[in-house]
Structure formats: C-alpha cells, structure tokens
Amino acid sequence: MVPVMQSSASTIGHTGIKTSRVRQKNIQVILKAAEDEFVISGFKGASIRDIANRAGLPKANVHYYFNSKMDLYSAVLSHIMDLWEAVFSGLNPDDDPASALRQYINAKMQYCLAHSNASRIFSSEIIHGGQHLREHFKHFKDWIDEKSKVIQAWIEQGKMDPVDPLHLLFTIWATTQYYVDYNPQVACVVGKEELSEEDIQAATDHLCNLVIKGCGVKA
Incomplete structure (x- = not known):
C-alpha cells in the first residue's frame, strides 16, 4: 500500500506544479492582451469580452483571475512598474x-521599445x-x-558634478520615453518609414554622451 500512497502524493504534487504553470501562463497571456486592448481602446473603451477574445480565452477565464476591468488595469x-x-x-x-x-540608459531604451504598449499605457495614465x-x-x-541616494553618494565622492539626482532621473525617463511614444514623429523627421536598430542605437549613444558629459562624470 505504501508505494501506491507515494505514487498518489507524487501525482498530486506534479498536478499542483502543472496547475501553477498554467495559471502563470494564463495570467501573462491576459496581461499582454489587456495591454494591447488598453492601448487601442483606452480604459473606458476596452471591455473584458474584447480582452478575452484577444487572449483567445473564454470571458469566464479572465474573470477567474481578475474580478473586474479595474482590477485587470491595476x-x-x-506589471509595468515592476518592469x-x-x-x-x-x-x-x-x-x-x-x-x-x-547601462541604465541602454536598458531603459530597450525596455521602452520592447514594451512599447506598456510605455504608452503608462504615459496615457499620467496624461x-x-x-x-x-x-x-x-x-x-x-x-x-x-536610487537618488546612490547618485548623491557619487557626487559626494567627487565622481560627478553636483546635479539634482531626481531631475537627472526625470531627464533620462523623458528622453528615452520620447523615442517610443513619438516614434512615428522621429521617423518622419529623419525621413524614414520606421527607425532601424542602428537609428535607435545612435540615439541611445547620443543620450548617454549627453547625460554623462552634462553630469560632469569624472573619467
């Protein structure tokens, strides 16, 4: 009888792991579909039904994980803030x-490009x-x-000029965000249908040099 009980426990454990994986997968699929729908329709125009259709799941499945559209939006x-x-x-x-x-400016630029919908949802919410x-x-x-305390520590160690840490971060956010939220405008001004990877890297290098030199970072 013992082997049977061990087998049963193992099966239950395996089922629990599988269920957890399915749950996480469904949540990620729903969040991605919600991002796409909120970008296209806005919060007021989006519906759980449309999000479910976009996710390829029954509406009841979305409600199983999220009680309301507001819960899903939150x-x-x-998720955006965690990223x-x-x-x-x-x-x-x-x-x-x-x-x-x-490294931060490069990562921030790549994050914004890889999660352009998330970036636009965040900007829209702020607006x-x-x-x-x-x-x-x-x-x-x-x-x-x-993070501001770390920047202040660099200043006190003489590694950079006495800039305002908060405004430094605001500047980095504003400049990197612009290339995503206003990507069509940037592409149009430089005479292209869309920006290439080389264009993005050139913009990133420009921002890095601008920020680093502007902060008087010591070599």
Whole structure:
C-alpha cells in the first residue's frame, strides 16, 4: 500500500506544479492582451469580452483571475512598474557612474521599445492625471529615494558634478520615453518609414554622451 500512497502524493504534487504553470501562463497571456486592448481602446473603451477574445480565452477565464476591468488595469500598471524597477536594480555607490548610467540608459531604451504598449499605457495614465497610479507611486517613491541616494553618494565622492539626482532621473525617463511614444514623429523627421536598430542605437549613444558629459562624470 505504501508505494501506491507515494505514487498518489507524487501525482498530486506534479498536478499542483502543472496547475501553477498554467495559471502563470494564463495570467501573462491576459496581461499582454489587456495591454494591447488598453492601448487601442483606452480604459473606458476596452471591455473584458474584447480582452478575452484577444487572449483567445473564454470571458469566464479572465474573470477567474481578475474580478473586474479595474482590477485587470491595476494589474497591468503594477506589471509595468515592476518592469521599470527591474531595469535600474542593483545600483550601488561603488559603481562607476559612467558605466552605470550608460547601462541604465541602454536598458531603459530597450525596455521602452520592447514594451512599447506598456510605455504608452503608462504615459496615457499620467496624461489623464495618474489617478490609478497613486498607490503604486507610494512604493515607487521609496525606490526612487534609494536610487537618488546612490547618485548623491557619487557626487559626494567627487565622481560627478553636483546635479539634482531626481531631475537627472526625470531627464533620462523623458528622453528615452520620447523615442517610443513619438516614434512615428522621429521617423518622419529623419525621413524614414520606421527607425532601424542602428537609428535607435545612435540615439541611445547620443543620450548617454549627453547625460554623462552634462553630469560632469569624472573619467
């Protein structure tokens, strides 16, 4: 009888793992579909039915994971904020500012391009007052304060000029975000249908040099 019980326990454990994987996969599919739908229709115009259709899942499945459209929208915003924070993680006062800032600007630009819908949803939410981001901002401010202290430490160590850490971060966000949210405008002005990888890298290198030299980062 013991072998049978062990087999049963193993089967239950395996089923639990499989169920967890299916759950995570479904949530990611729903979040991606929601991002696409919110970008196209906005929060007011989007519906759970349209999101479910885009995800290729029954409407009931979406409601199983998210009670309402607002819950789903909040989850999308949380996912965006988590990705943002991950891009600038691991920064510490012992880092070389030039290398750290260059790495961050490159990562931020690539993140915005790889998650263009997320970037546009975030911008749209801000433009409309950021009401649904206020709770997220409370945690985000702690994260920003932590990164600002690292930049301030670089300044105190004489590694860079005494710039305002917050405004430095705002500048990086604004410039990198522009190339995604206004991508069609940039492409039109430079005379192309769309920006190539070389164009994006050239823009990234330009921003890196502008920020690093503007901060007076010591070589």
